[in-house]
Amino acid sequence: MKQVSSFISSFSKYKKCFLMVVFTFVFCVIIERVLCFFLVSDVLGNGSSWERALFHEFYEQEEIDNLFLGSSHVFYNVIPEQLDEINGEKNFNLTTGVQPYNGSYYLLKEADRKFDLSHVYLEMYYAVPVYHADYNELSVLTRNWDILYQMPFSYNKFAYMCEMSDKEYYSMTFFETRRFADDIFDLESIKNNVTIKTGENYKQHRFVSYDNGEQEFYARKGYFYTEAEYEGDVFGTSTGGFVPFEENPIGDMPEQYLRKIIEYCQKNDIEITLFTSPMPDYGLFGMGNYDVYVEKVNEIAGEYGISYYDFNLCNTEYLELLDTSYFCDGEHMNVAGAEKFTSVLGTVMQAEKNSALPEDMFYETYQEKIAAIGNRILGLQYYVVNDSEKIAQIEKELDDFDAEKERLYAMHLISTGEVQTEYRISKIPEGQKEKTVMQDWSEQIYFAVPKEENGTIYIEIKIGNEIKTISPIYYSKME
Amino acid sequence: MLFNSIDFILFFPIVAIIYYLIPNKFRYIWLLVCSYYFYMCWNAKYALLLLFSTAVTYVVSLLLEKIENSDYALEKKIRRKKLTMVFGLAVNLVLLGYFKYFNFFTGTINKVLEKISMEMVIPQYDILLPVGISFFVFQALSYTIDVYRKEIYAEKNFFKYALFVSFFSQLVAGPIERSKNLLKQINERHRLEYKAVWTGLLLMLWGFFLKLVLADRIAIVVNEVYGSPENYPGVYIVVATVLFAFQIYCDFNGYTMIARGAAGIMGFQLMENFDAPYYAGTVSEFWRRWHISLTSWFRDYLYIPLGGNRKGKIRKYLNILTVFGLSGLWHGASWTYVIWGLLNGFYQVVGDLLKPARDFVVEKCGIKRELFSHKFLKWFTTFVFVDFAWLFFRAEGLGHAKLLIKQLFHFNPWILFDGSLYQLGLAEKNFQFMIGMLLVLFAVDYCKYKKLDIIEKIYKQGVWLQAVVFAILFWVIIIFGIYGVEYEASQFIYFQF
Numbered sequence: 001m002k003q004v005s006s007f008i009s010s011f012s013k014y015k016k017c018f019l020m021v022v023f024t025f026v027f028c029v030i031i032e033r034v035l036c037f038f039l040v041s042d043v044l045g046n047g048s049s050w051e052r053a054l055f056h057e058f059y060e061q062e063e064i065d066n067l068f069l070g071s072s073h074v075f076y077n078v079i080p081e082q083l084d085e086i087n088g089e090k091n092f093n094l095t096t097g098v099q100p101y102n103g104s105y106y107l108l109k110e111a112d113r114k115f116d117l118s119h120v121y122l123e124m125y126y127a128v129p130v131y132h133a134d135y136n137e138l139s140v141l142t143r144n145w146d147i148l149y150q151m152p153f154s155y156n157k158f159a160y161m162c163e164m165s166d167k168e169y170y171s172m173t174f175f176e177t178r179r180f181a182d183d184i185f186d187l188e189s190i191k192n193n194v195t196i197k198t199g200e201n202y203k204q205h206r207f208v209s210y211d212n213g214e215q216e217f218y219a220r221k222g223y224f225y226t227e228a229e230y231e232g233d234v235f236g237t238s239t240g241g242f243v244p245f246e247e248n249p250i251g252d253m254p255e256q257y258l259r260k261i262i263e264y265c266q267k268n269d270i271e272i273t274l275f276t277s278p279m280p281d282y283g284l285f286g287m288g289n290y291d292v293y294v295e296k297v298n299e300i301a302g303e304y305g306i307s308y309y310d311f312n313l314c315n316t317e318y319l320e321l322l323d324t325s326y327f328c329d330g331e332h333m334n335v336a337g338a339e340k341f342t343s344v345l346g347t348v349m350q351a352e353k354n355s356a357l358p359e360d361m362f363y364e365t366y367q368e369k370i371a372a373i374g375n376r377i378l379g380l381q382y383y384v385v386n387d388s389e390k391i392a393q394i395e396k397e398l399d400d401f402d403a404e405k406e407r408l409y410a411m412h413l414i415s416t417g418e419v420q421t422e423y424r425i426s427k428i429p430e431g432q433k434e435k436t437v438m439q440d441w442s443e444q445i446y447f448a449v450p451k452e453e454n455g456t457i458y459i460e461i462k463i464g465n466e467i468k469t470i471s472p473i474y475y476s477k478m479e
Numbered sequence: 480m481l482f483n484s485i486d487f488i489l490f491f492p493i494v495a496i497i498y499y500l501i502p503n504k505f506r507y508i509w510l511l512v513c514s515y516y517f518y519m520c521w522n523a524k525y526a527l528l529l530l531f532s533t534a535v536t537y538v539v540s541l542l543l544e545k546i547e548n549s550d551y552a553l554e555k556k557i558r559r560k561k562l563t564m565v566f567g568l569a570v571n572l573v574l575l576g577y578f579k580y581f582n583f584f585t586g587t588i589n590k591v592l593e594k595i596s597m598e599m600v601i602p603q604y605d606i607l608l609p610v611g612i613s614f615f616v617f618q619a620l621s622y623t624i625d626v627y628r629k630e631i632y633a634e635k636n637f638f639k640y641a642l643f644v645s646f647f648s649q650l651v652a653g654p655i656e657r658s659k660n661l662l663k664q665i666n667e668r669h670r671l672e673y674k675a676v677w678t679g680l681l682l683m684l685w686g687f688f689l690k691l692v693l694a695d696r697i698a699i700v701v702n703e704v705y706g707s708p709e710n711y712p713g714v715y716i717v718v719a720t721v722l723f724a725f726q727i728y729c730d731f732n733g734y735t736m737i738a739r740g741a742a743g744i745m746g747f748q749l750m751e752n753f754d755a756p757y758y759a760g761t762v763s764e765f766w767r768r769w770h771i772s773l774t775s776w777f778r779d780y781l782y783i784p785l786g787g788n789r790k791g792k793i794r795k796y797l798n799i800l801t802v803f804g805l806s807g808l809w810h811g812a813s814w815t816y817v818i819w820g821l822l823n824g825f826y827q828v829v830g831d832l833l834k835p836a837r838d839f840v841v842e843k844c845g846i847k848r849e850l851f852s853h854k855f856l857k858w859f860t861t862f863v864f865v866d867f868a869w870l871f872f873r874a875e876g877l878g879h880a881k882l883l884i885k886q887l888f889h890f891n892p893w894i895l896f897d898g899s900l901y902q903l904g905l906a907e908k909n910f911q912f913m914i915g916m917l918l919v920l921f922a923v924d925y926c927k928y929k930k931l932d933i934i935e936k937i938y939k940q941g942v943w944l945q946a947v948v949f950a951i952l953f954w955v956i957i958i959f960g961i962y963g964v965e966y967e968a969s970q971f972i973y974f975q976f
Contacts, residue, residue, distance in 0.1 A: 017673050023946030031954045167485040185908030
């Protein structure tokens with residue numbers, strides 16, 4: 001009796017404390033939910049509406065055999081339903097924009113928790129480790145947060161959050177609303193969020209393209225598509241110069257997670273294959289030493305006894321994607337390209353299982369492939385010249401260029417051999433309808449547009465008797 | 480380790496939980512270990528300095544007591560006690576002087592030598608100022624003097640005394656505790672009490688609010704203006720200086736609140752350091768309400784021993800100027816701090832001299848002192864004087880202070896209304912939010928001024944309302960705090976002292 005009364009008295013002593021903890025927790029959660037609703041934009045920017053649709057479908061799946069992890073080079077280029085038909089298994093793309101390897105690792109664990117995975121295909125887009133060398137960069141954190149928004153709370157998610165960055169960044173990782181603190185005074189943004197979140201598309205987890213209107217669509221099982229074709233016969237790129245790979249092209253942190261992914265699969269009896277989705281060649285060739293990357297991935301794959309297929313090294317007899325019409329932009333495929341690539345990928349997946357992969361399907365090195373495709377134009381670099389010395393030098397050479405009032409562009413043709421070219425350059429300034437020709441078939445590789453002008457530039461390239469175009473270049477007033 | 484860092488957020492709960500889990504007789508050891516770890520996170524080597532200062536004052540105090548209890552003749556006893564105390568004080572002051580003032584004094588001497596065209600140059604050294612040295616040295620000094628004065632017994636347990644000097648919650652920026660208060664509590668048994676934990680958490684939250692939401696937000700504007708006064712003349716400097724008055728208050732009071740809260744959770748009651756200072760009606764009243772632990776330290780250990788107000792008016796004024804000049808120097812090794820201190824002393828001297836005249840005017844004009852308008856006028860004028868002195872405190876040197884004062888004389892009041900203030904690093908809504916939060920601070924301080932204990936009032940409310948207060952404060956800090964990826968965890972201003 002004494003013990004009972006002692007227990008009751010001690011309970012009443014701690015009752016207030018208990019209630020305080022519970023009430024504080026409940027009120028904190030309520031406030032957090034309300035703030036999230038108004039502030040957190042999990043469908044705008046970085047195509048998150050697509051991720052919302054993707055993850056909803058992922059958690060609704062009953063079975064997944066083959067899981068694809070990686071970047072947009074999978075969700076644009078690989079069609080799981082086509083693979084289902086080829087291999088008779090359940091394939092799923094759990095891929096997100098420039099997916100960091102730490103994200104891939106925790107997504108793998110998330111999928112393994114829910115499904116009986118038999119094979120993981122990890123896509124190895126070379127720029128992922130380049131962009132994500134430092135996981136504390138806001139750009140990388142943003143990519144990870146895009147994944148976090150869609151994951152229900154679990155120990156796996158908690159571990160992911162803890163490992164995602166250094167602890168100095170935890171406030172943003174653990175409190176979604178903190179990421180949008182600057183928007184708290186932006187009524188327009190709050191209104192926009194409310195409109196989106198109360199809309200039927202959001203409630204039904206439908207994909208809506210906020211950037212490209214009706215151009216892009218979400219199909220099923222993590223496939224995202226567009227039928228639009230690249231506008232131009234030659235790939236154009238505004239990059240000033242390609243950066244060759246350093247000694248370790250993967251970087252320490254990404255490599256650490258790449259190894260963790262492989263080791264996790266091997267420990268849990270999940271087969272794993274590394275692959276790189278094909279890209280237009282101008283970037284890989286322009287970089288000059290793409291083989292350094294191929295060697296490094298092959299080295300890691302060899303270390304673990306797993307396969308690595310770089311489809312950029314695929315013999316064109318098996319996969320020929322040199323034409324711009326297979327792409328929707330300078331990196332990703334459209335439906336035509338994806339169907340073609342998926343078919344070959346499916347064949348490779350099947351062949352790998354049967355050990356029946358043709359020996360000549362992949363070149364050993366990228367250099368071999370370039371040698372095999374012969375003399376070709378791969379792309380055109382065009383870029384604004386910012387080097388004042390260079391500008392002064394060109395000003396002396398070009399009669400009608402005024403460095404004070406105009407910005408200077410330079411062009412550089414990316415080709416596998418020597419090619420004689422001439423360029424015709426026209427523009428349509430904003431508000432005008434007719435093209436103005438600035439340069440009419442000349443070898444001159446510099447041209448200029450007024451600094452105070454907005455408009456569109458059109459470049460045509462004459463190679464022999466053939467005339468090729470690149471996609472229009474938009475320019476705007478210099479700040 | 481800063482209070483506003485993730486390390487402290489992880490460190491403190493672990494310390495507090497283990498503190499209550501272990502038997503009482505080991506708790507001071509645990510706190511001592513944690514306190515040294517806390518200090519060593521900043522610079523491990525300088526923990527030896529802290530240990531040295533502690534050991535010297537510990538031994539000196541024991542000696543003082545031994546001499547006191549000895550059979551020496553009274554005169555000899557007094558002489559020996561004095562010598563021992565002076566030794567203890569000198570060792571600590573030499574430490575402080577070397578680490579904090581060596582380069583300041585040698586730099587000043589070099590400048591003078593240069594002025595009189597002497598080619599001699601005293602070498603200067605790259606000395607890293609040990610964080611909180613002014614605080615722990617002053618705490619050790621007060622203990623030695625208290626033992627000398629027989630106001631307390633010397634602590635026999637070295638570890639307990641070491642904890643008194645190094646207690647992590649007040650080690651680096653005060654309050655400068657007295658042995659009569661803190662050392663006594665170290666010897667007491669602290670039970671886990673709901674109210675103590677509740678109050679401590681609320682104080683900590685309020686401290687974080689003051690630091691992260693207000694002080695660091697205000698700092699953006701102040702740093703912008705003070706960083707390039709040539710671009711921001713006239714009213715810009717007035718606005719920045721007014722804001723700085725609140726920045727330093729929120730920064731230092733924020734630290735004190737977190738320190739008091741953290742100590743309170745473990746059952747320790749640290750002294751109040753601020754008592755609604757900007758509601759002071761005179762500069763001397765301001766100093767009774769601002770950094771109370773330091774002001775009272777100077778009063779007890781310098782002003783009164785110098786004669787206080789007992790040796791005539793001139794001596795009293797000299798004492799005030801001495802105390803405030805040294806108080807300025809205590810804050811930092813720069814002439815701007817000395818000027819700031821002397822200016823505050825000067826205000827008080829002039830205030831005292833003009834008191835009869837002021838009383839005469841009030842009486843003749845029939846002004847009722849209890850009227851709000853009269854009080855408001857006093858608050859306002861006191862604030863103006865105190866705030867002008869803050870300009871020297873914030874200036875980065877005498878040249879900078881001169882430039883700021885020169886730039887003050889530009890007539891551009893329209894910047895208050897044309898949106899120019901929103902170009903100082905805080906956009907319109909953010910600036911307005913800052914003003915709104917300052918009004919909240921005014922309201923809370925007014926309650927304090929009126930002796931209304933808000934914490935007690937909230938505590939008496941229902942549990943759900945208490946929880947709402949906690950939850951709202953928590954989220955205001957999370958959302959509106961200036962910290963994280965975009966901002967470096969900014970130090971508390973008083974850490975440098």
